[in-house]
Amino acid sequence: MKIHEYQAKELLAQFGVTVPRGRVAATAAEARAVAVELGGPVVVKAQIHAGGRGKGGGIKLAATPDEAESAASAILGMTLVTPQTGPEGRLVRSVLVEEQTAIERELYLAVLIDGSIGRAILMGSVAGGMEIEEVAASQPEAIIRVDIDPAAGFQPYQGRELAFALGLDGDLLRPATALIAGLYRLFSETDCSQAEINPLVVTKDGKIIALDAKLNFDDNAAYRRPAIFALRDRAEEDPLEVRAQAEGISNFVKLDGNIGCVVNGAGLAMATMDAIKLAGGEPANFLDIGTVNDPARVVNALGIISSDRSVKAILFNIFGGMARVDVIAEGIITAQKQAGLKVPVVARLAGTNLEEGLKLLDDAGVSVERAADLAEAASKAVAAAER
Numbered sequence: 001m002k003i004h005e006y007q008a009k010e011l012l013a014q015f016g017v018t019v020p021r022g023r024v025a026a027t028a029a030e031a032r033a034v035a036v037e038l039g040g041p042v043v044v045k046a047q048i049h050a051g052g053r054g055k056g057g058g059i060k061l062a063a064t065p066d067e068a069e070s071a072a073s074a075i076l077g078m079t080l081v082t083p084q085t086g087p088e089g090r091l092v093r094s095v096l097v098e099e100q101t102a103i104e105r106e107l108y109l110a111v112l113i114d115g116s117i118g119r120a121i122l123m124g125s126v127a128g129g130m131e132i133e134e135v136a137a138s139q140p141e142a143i144i145r146v147d148i149d150p151a152a153g154f155q156p157y158q159g160r161e162l163a164f165a166l167g168l169d170g171d172l173l174r175p176a177t178a179l180i181a182g183l184y185r186l187f188s189e190t191d192c193s194q195a196e197i198n199p200l201v202v203t204k205d206g207k208i209i210a211l212d213a214k215l216n217f218d219d220n221a222a223y224r225r226p227a228i229f230a231l232r233d234r235a236e237e238d239p240l241e242v243r244a245q246a247e248g249i250s251n252f253v254k255l256d257g258n259i260g261c262v263v264n265g266a267g268l269a270m271a272t273m274d275a276i277k278l279a280g281g282e283p284a285n286f287l288d289i290g291t292v293n294d295p296a297r298v299v300n301a302l303g304i305i306s307s308d309r310s311v312k313a314i315l316f317n318i319f320g321g322m323a324r325v326d327v328i329a330e331g332i333i334t335a336q337k338q339a340g341l342k343v344p345v346v347a348r349l350a351g352t353n354l355e356e357g358l359k360l361l362d363d364a365g366v367s368v369e370r371a372a373d374l375a376e377a378a379s380k381a382v383a384a385a386e387r
Contacts, residue, residue, distance in 0.1 A: 001217045003231045004047045006096045008213035016182035019210050022098020031072030034097040035065040041100040044071040048090040049236040052082035106199035111187040122146040124166050128199035154184040191221030247300040257282025259381050260305035260314040264323040272317045275374050281382035284311045291322040298331020312385035313344045320351025329357035333364045344384040348377035
């Protein structure tokens with residue numbers, strides 16, 4: 001789960017990380033009131049779940065409350081397009097109004113999970129303000145990593161090590177190590193999957209401030225972090241993904257292709273998407289339907305996929321263990337007959353109750369193109385999508 005910048009900064013402040021003074025506003029009048037309250041030049045920042053906002057006109061400087069009101073009026077209600085939103089952009093519903101900061105230099109700081117070593121890592125760079133992917137490509141030597149032993153946890157010397165590497169020594173060393181410790185504590189105590197400050201700035205008067213922030217949280221922790229997950233903004237999420245979660249299909253991710261996928265098992269779903277790519281197509285989604293013993297769940301999955309107008313064909317890849325092929329077949333039949341499923345369906349079915357499932361499909365007379373293996377299924381799905 002992602003949250004907005006203003007929410008992330010509120011959490012950072014609770015863990016001792018210094019952030020600029022400011023407040024969120026939903027109207028231009030509210031933005032003006034915040035600027036009056038702050039009593040100086042401000043920056044007005046669009047609040048959407050995407051970076052690169054400045055490049056799209058979503059961040060404006062304002063010297064007076066009147067200018068803040070005008071900037072907020074221009075930003076609120078706009079469809080902001082950034083490199084991270086895609087061409088469709090995101091509707092701006094609120095802005096963060098905060099005091100301007102006199103910046104001396106910009107740094108990058110984050111706590112992330114490194115899946116290759118199974119640990120959290122502290123990551124820093126003197127190339128703050130840039131996308132970390134750009135830094136990794138153009139200046140890999142500028143990225144500093146500090147691995148955290150999960151048994152020992154974060155140690156103060158690791159904060160000092162990273163601070164020195166970022167040039168935060170002298171009078172900056174103590175506040176820098178305290179800030180790094182606070183960021184790690186936030187990461188571990190709220191079940192973050194990513195805690196990023198970019199840029200972390202040193203001001204001209206010698207302060208260290210988190211000028212921007214991004215926090216992502218592990219969805220599996222929702223049951224024990226109700227206060228955190230109450231911050232969720234569903235308006236910022238893909239409508240199909242929100243619908244899938246509401247209908248009990250949690251493992252659904254919308255993609256950009258035109259071949260819908262219904263698969264049982266996350267690994268098999270990844271292999272299915274790879275097979276589609278290898279056959280010259282593009283998957284429209286990741287969907288692990290899991291163990292299916294209810295045809296209605298299959299119908300729901302098909303309803304979600306087929307409501308995506310970019311989907312031109314649907315590929316079922318079911319290798320039945322606990323998931324029964326006859327239940328899958330009942331769901332396909334119901335979707336085609338009752339839910340008005342229009343796009344072609346290709347099915348590779350194997351495993352539990354296979355004969356019963358195939359007989360159900362034959363007796364129902366539904367239009368399903370079968371395949372003997374995954375490679376054949378992917379090729380047939382790509383061909384069906386192109387018809």
